[in-house]
Amino acid sequence: xxxxxxxxxxxxxxxxxxxxxxxxxxxxxxxxxxxxxxxxxxxxxxxxxxxxxxxxxxxxxxxxxxxxxxxxxxxxxxxxxxxxxxxxxxxxxxxxxxxxxxxxxxxxxxxxxxxxxxxxxxxxxxxxxxxxxxxxxxxxxxxxxxxxxxxxxxxxxxxxxxxxxxxxxxxxxxxxxxxxxxxxxxxxxxxxxxxxxxxxxxxxxxxxxxxxxxxxxxxxxxxxxxxxxxxxxxxxxxxxxxxxxxxxxxxxxxxxxxxxxxxxxxxxxxxxxxxxxxxxxxxxxxxxxxxxx
Ligand code: EPU
Numbered sequence: 001x002x003x004x005x006x007x008x009x010x011x012x013x014x015x016x017x018x019x020x021x022x023x024x025x026x027x028x029x030x031x032x033x034x035x036x037x038x039x040x041x042x043x044x045x046x047x048x049x050x051x052x053x054x055x056x057x058x059x060x061x062x063x064x065x066x067x068x069x070x071x072x073x074x075x076x077x078x079x080x081x082x083x084x085x086x087x088x089x090x091x092x093x094x095x096x097x098x099x100x101x102x103x104x105x106x107x108x109x110x111x112x113x114x115x116x117x118x119x120x121x122x123x124x125x126x127x128x129x130x131x132x133x134x135x136x137x138x139x140x141x142x143x144x145x146x147x148x149x150x151x152x153x154x155x156x157x158x159x160x161x162x163x164x165x166x167x168x169x170x171x172x173x174x175x176x177x178x179x180x181x182x183x184x185x186x187x188x189x190x191x192x193x194x195x196x197x198x199x200x201x202x203x204x205x206x207x208x209x210x211x212x213x214x215x216x217x218x219x220x221x222x223x224x225x226x227x228x229x230x231x232x233x234x235x236x237x238x239x240x241x242x243x244x245x246x247x248x249x250x251x252x253x254x255x256x257x258x259x260x261x262x263x264x265x266x267x268x269x270x271x272x273x274x275x276x277x278x279x280x281x282x283x284x285x286x287x288x289x290x291x292x293x
Contacts, residue, residue: 003051004074007044010034017070017293020077021061022123023217025264026293027070037082038157038180045155045178048074056293057178059098059128063217066293068264076178078127083180088113092146093184097127101141109198114189115144117198121205123212127179132291133167138201142167149181150174170222170289210249215258220271221286229286230254233274236281243270268292 004011015032018024031053035041048055054073058064078084083098088111095104101124105116118139122129126141133142145167148160153176166173210216221229233239233253241248244266245259256267256274275286 003047003053004031004033004044006047007033007035007040010036010040011074015075017058017061017066017075020058021064021066021217023061023065023215023258023264023267025068025215025258025262025267026066027068029071029073029075031074032077033074034077034079036080038151041076041078041178041180042151042155042157044074044076045151049155057127057131059125059131060100060123062122062124062128063132063134063289064291064293065217065264065267067268071293078125078180091186091188093186094181095126095184096181097125097130097179099126101126101129105198108186109191109194112188112191112194113186114191114194115139115186116141116184117194118201120198120201121212122218126182130165130179130182131172131174132170132289133172134170136201136205140167140169142172144184144186145182146185147183148174148179149183151178151180153177209252210255210257214249215262216249216255217290219254219289220256220274221254222289224284224286227282227284232278232282232284232286236274236277238274238277241270241273243267243273246270248274 011031011033013031014028016028017026033044035044057076078098083096086093086095086099108116122134129141133140145162148165150158150160152158223229230253238248239253240250245262246266247257249255249257256270278286
């Protein structure tokens with residue numbers, strides 16, 4: 001019996017991942033699984049672990065590059081009311097990992113709950129943003145997390161206080177964990193001021209980065225301590241550099257934009273070229289921010 005037979009109703013074999021990521025690149029997942037609730041999620045993870053099947057959780061794929069060969073394992077998506085709901089309790093928000101982050105931000109601002117506006121323009125699910133501690137110049141999501149609800153690597157349900165989640169610059173210590181939900185601590189304030197700030201940050205991003213409609217995964221590399229990756233790439237003359245139909249953005253050198261004929265291999269080769277060039281010019285070894293599957 002195949003390991004996923006008990007989950008036949010929620011499991012689809014050989015599903016292309018390209019349309020599930022912002023890059024719209026790459027091959028298929030051996031299995032795509034959408035558990036109905038947390039209990040079933042835990043069962044799927046137990047079964048995959050027992051069968052030695054690798055698994056990943058996919059949010060909206062806004063920071064993921066799937067290789068052309070695809071992912072030979074189980075890709076799990078946390079969709080449906082059980083994973084997407086948000087409850088508001090004074091200045092706290094209890095939110096499912098599958099919730100859309102930009103929608104949550106707008107709903108918070110409407111209620112006069114402030115804080116998340118610093119994440120304006122970052123696409124993805126709440127779980128995806130937390131997993132990588134997404135953010136930018138104005139703040140990062142980890143600073144609002146009070147507690148996480150997770151399945152630990154053994155599949156057991158646990159609550160993790162923020163201090164134990166290992167939030168650092170674009171990093172958490174949550175590898176092997178599934179984030180199921182979060183308690184966010186926000187503050188009360190003036191909604192119109194916060195909405196103005198939200199719009200301002202949006203505008204700033206729009207002025208300095210490629211449009212969200214362009215196929216990318218946001219910034220490709222992390223900013224090395226004391227440096228800006230975009231600036232290093234720019235100084236190395238990489239703006240506009242191409243491999244196949246992948247190109248380093250002319251607007252911001254830390255974005256690789258995919259054209260209609262692009263493959264993941266084009267993007268990966270361009271990443272390699274950029275890394276080598278920056279290393280040769282400035283002696284800095286750039287580390288990936290984007291998650292390559
Ligand atoms: N710069 C250049 N050339 C470029 C790009 C940037 O010289 O091609 C210079 C800028 O002029 C500026 C400096 O580099 O002096 C920093 O650039 P920017 O302000 O655009 O910020 P960043 O550090 O490149 C970070 C995040 C972004 C986030 C912005 C704004 C990282 C890797 N990137 O970019 O996050 O949107 O701040 O808050 O931390 C992402 O994580 O995917 C992402 C896009």
